[in-house]
Each structure stands twice: as C-alpha cells, then as structure tokens.
Amino acid sequence: MSESPSNSLTIAEAVNFLKRYGCDRDRQNNSSADYPLLRQALLLIIKESEWENLGVCADNPNQGLAAVKSYLAAIGYQDNFVAEIPEDLLDEPVYIKFNTQKMSCYLDSYTGDYRGVLVAIQGEDERVLGTYGHFPLDLFED
DSSP states (O other), X not given: OOOOTTSOOOHHHHHHHHHTTOTTSSSOXXXXXXXXXXXXXXXXXXXXXXXXXXEEEESSHHHHXXXXXXXXXXXXXXXXXXXXXXXXXXTXXXXXXXXXXXXXXXXXXXXXXXXXXEEEEESSOTXXXXXXXXXXXXXXXX
C-alpha cells in the first residue's frame, strides 16, 4: 500500500492501515506525518458504516469535546449537541462516548493513561466492523 494520501485506498488497505492503531497495542503511532493517510482510511471505512460510536479519552472536558466536534464535522454530522460538564470535572481527565445513531453524548471521569479517540464502526458490512484507535485527538483539527 502506498502511503501517499493522493492515492485511493481500497477498503481492505484502509482496514489494515487502521489496525496499526489498535487499542491493544503498547504504543500508538501518532505521527502527524501519518495524519493525511489516517484521515483518508478512517473516512473511507466510516462511509461504509451505518453509524459510529466515538470514545474519547482526554485531559479535560474542553479538549475532549473539541475532539468530538472535529471528528463529527469530518464525518459529516452537525455538531449542535450540548454536553453538560459537571463542575467537579472541569479540569479533570474525562471519557466521552458519543453515539452518532442517537446523537447522544455521555461524559464521565477517566483515570486511564490513554489519550485519543476510539471509533467503533457499526452496521452490517463485516469488512469494516470493529473498533479502531486510539487516534489523535487533533486528527481533524484545522
């Protein structure tokens, strides 16, 4: 597989590339040099899904919600959701789960070490089903 973002990926190539970011890996490869190909691969398999669940682990709610909004915008969803942030979590690490089928958001404290975004692909296309990531929080930021 060529890693040039201008080349068109097949679904199989995209899935194989994204598996490099599996949450069962000891180290994530989050080099910004991979961002163009990573975005291309992720958007390709998302296009084949029926809906997605985003799981965001961030240093604080503002960072996490910014990631959710940037991923939603990249996927093509409106980011008009409102998440209530409990005052005791304003400066604490958080886990955010966002379901694109229900357009619902869940936010809670998080004590783990990972930071990034998990994308769970939902639907009937078995070629793309699964959970991918942790991807960089800023993958889709301008």
